Amino acid sequence: MPRKLDAIFFDIDDTLFSTSVFAEKARRNAVDAMISVGLRVSREECIKELKEVIHEFSSNYGHHFDKLINRLPKEASAGINPAIIVAAGVVAYHETKYRELKVYDDVYEVLKALAATPVVRGIISAGLTLKQAEKIVRLKIYEFLTPSAIFITDQIGISKPNPKLYEKCVSYLNLDPGNCIYVGDNPVNDIDPPNKVGMITVRNKRSGRFASVHGETQPDFEIRDFYDLREILRKEFAVPI
Ligand SMILES: [Mg+2]
Numbered sequence: 386m387p388r389k390l391d392a393i394f395f396d397i398d399d400t401l402f403s404t405s406v407f408a409e410k411a412r413r414n415a416v417d418a419m420i421s422v423g424l425r426v427s428r429e430e431c432i433k434e435l436k437e438v439i440h441e442f443s444s445n446y447g448h449h450f451d452k453l454i455n456r457l458p459k460e461a462s463a464g465i466n467p468a469i470i471v472a473a474g475v476v477a478y479h480e481t482k483y484r485e486l487k488v489y490d491d492v493y494e495v496l497k498a499l500a501a502t503p504v505v506r507g508i509i510s511a512g513l514t515l516k517q518a519e520k521i522v523r524l525k526i527y528e529f530l531t532p533s534a535i536f537i538t539d540q541i542g543i544s545k546p547n548p549k550l551y552e553k554c555v556s557y558l559n560l561d562p563g564n565c566i567y568v569g570d571n572p573v574n575d576i577d578p579p580n581k582v583g584m585i586t587v588r589n590k591r592s593g594r595f596a597s598v599h600g601e602t603q604p605d606f607e608i609r610d611f612y613d614l615r616e617i618l619r620k621e622f623a624v625p626i
């Protein structure tokens with residue numbers, strides 16, 4: 386007997402696209418652009434300092450490049466309007482975003498197929514509202530999602546890894562957590578909490594980012610890509626995709 390499945394919810398970062406690789410490329414391009422308008426510092430030194438800024442002020446902080454210039458030796462930007470250096474970095478960062486922000490091919494294919502089934506396709510994502518919403522739009526997957534099933538922690542007011550987040554999202558849709566899957570890459574944020582509220586969990590091991598992190602509980606399934614997910618949906622839940 387196949388199990389019943391009402392909904393499948395996805396994490397965004399490093400589940401639907403490679404956040405880590407994308408961020409690395411975007412930062413490199415930003416640093417190169419700042420150097421090209423005259424910033425006198427080596428690429429490696431600049432990247433190292435930028436990583437420290439992001440680590441200290443969080444990735445969602447809005448003034449990474451201003452801080453970066455403050456921290457570099459005075460001579461690095463002497464005689465140049467710092468706003469030009471910052472703008473060069475920001476433009477290069479955004480240009481990378483327009484060019485490179487894409488879901489993995491298998492993610493696109495499987496989401497598209499899922500959209501033709503009655504299974505609810507949702508998002509439960511941790512982060513700033515507009516930033517996460519922008520990713521959904523830019524990744525061109527919105528058309529495959531169920532509009533009422535998109536949840537961002539900043540809007541809900543509860544963040545990962547609080548299990549209440551998952552409970553609330555499922556109850557907003559009047560669904561039974563036992564008939565809902567969550568797919569994510571971080572064992573602590575994406576597997577333990579939905580397990581605690583009785584959801585079915587799928588750990589996406591593709592990025593390898595949390596390879597050495599072990600949660601308190603085990604996922605129900607593990608996948609390397611969304612073709613693995615498709616197999617699980619077909620075999621265990623008889624989803625016609
Ligand atoms: Mg993630």
